[in-house]
Amino acid sequence: MNLQTILRKIRRADQDYHLIEDGDVIGVGVSGGKDSMVLLCALQMYSRFRDKNFRVMGIHIEMGFPDMDFSQADAFCARWGIALHHYPSQIYEILKRNLAKDGSLQCSLCSKFKKATVITAAKELGCTKVAFGHHSDDAVETLFLNMIHGGKIATFLPKMYMSRTDTTFIRPLIYCHESDIQQALEHNAIPYVKSTCPNDGFTQRQDIKELLQQLYVDYPMAKGNFIYMLHNQKQLALWQTENDDHE
Numbered sequence: 153m154n155l156q157t158i159l160r161k162i163r164r165a166d167q168d169y170h171l172i173e174d175g176d177v178i179g180v181g182v183s184g185g186k187d188s189m190v191l192l193c194a195l196q197m198y199s200r201f202r203d204k205n206f207r208v209m210g211i212h213i214e215m216g217f218p219d220m221d222f223s224q225a226d227a228f229c230a231r232w233g234i235a236l237h238h239y240p241s242q243i244y245e246i247l248k249r250n251l252a253k254d255g256s257l258q259c260s261l262c263s264k265f266k267k268a269t270v271i272t273a274a275k276e277l278g279c280t281k282v283a284f285g286h287h288s289d290d291a292v293e294t295l296f297l298n299m300i301h302g303g304k305i306a307t308f309l310p311k312m313y314m315s316r317t318d319t320t321f322i323r324p325l326i327y328c329h330e331s332d333i334q335q336a337l338e339h340n341a342i343p344y345v346k347s348t349c350p351n352d353g354f355t356q357r358q359d360i361k362e363l364l365q366q367l368y369v370d371y372p373m374a375k376g377n378f379i380y381m382l383h384n385q386k387q388l389a390l391w392q393t394e395n396d397d398h399e
């Protein structure tokens with residue numbers, strides 16, 4: 153497999169945010185989509201570097217969406233000696249019983265259940281950390297979603313400890329663009345499973361994705377600047393009222 157660009161960017165993220173330590177057992181959350189399949193393969197390769205001693209395994213939570221065929225992904229992982237564990241769940245059934253007012257599935261509920269199930273599976277499998285396939289374009293989309301819908305300047309972190317469940321999450325692809333992932337996927341013929349979630353393509357995230365794509369056509373430099381901005385702490389200048397000092 154040739155994953156040079158991805159591996160270089162994972163290494164940089166690892167150095168900047170200390171994502172992986174000696175002795176780690178990393179459970180990669182695998183939806184079967186492009187990002188998590190590339191992450192699983194790349195981390196497996198990264199684990200072969202001599203200066204790091206850690207193990208990697210894939211964890212797929214079976215959501216129960218119809219016609220999700222994992223046979224190619226399973227065969228590919230077996231060929232490359234990558235462990236991919238499947239965990240059945242009732243998530244789709246529960247979501248169908250708790251529809252939103254407009255009759256659609258609730259993405260926020262889905263995300264909560266999915267995360268909780270990945271954590272349970274990771275603990276059962278003896279993982280020390282859980283890795284997600286979020287990349288830099290996801291980070292910028294989340295930032296815009298939070299600004300537009302939530303009135304806050306925030307996105308997910310490269311590394312996050314959740315004390316409630318005693319779990320550390322890492323996002324090794326944060327310096328990778330979607331285009332890097334697409335290239336790696338094609339170059340190495342990594343299979344992926346197309347999601348059959350009925351909400352796919354009709355989410356607020358999809359709207360933001362399209363908005364940003366248009367913005368990048370007019371302002372191509374924005375793509376790199378948005379990522380730089382996320383860790384450009386020195387030039388952070390936000391308003392502070394007198395009251396904020398005392399809160």
Ligand SMILES: Nc1ncnc2c1ncn2[C@@H]1O[C@H](COP(=O)(O)OP(=O)(O)OP(=O)(O)O)[C@@H](O)[C@H]1O
Nearest residue numbers: 181182183185186187188189211212213284285286
């Ligand atoms: N069914 C699942 N089982 C395990 N982990 C999952 C599952 N679905 C998503 N994840 C993890 O959560 C991350 C973000 O989820 P999201 O739904 O945005 O991903 P996706 O777009 O469906 O797939 P991908 O990110 O793999 O292309 C994924 O990259 C993956 O690491």
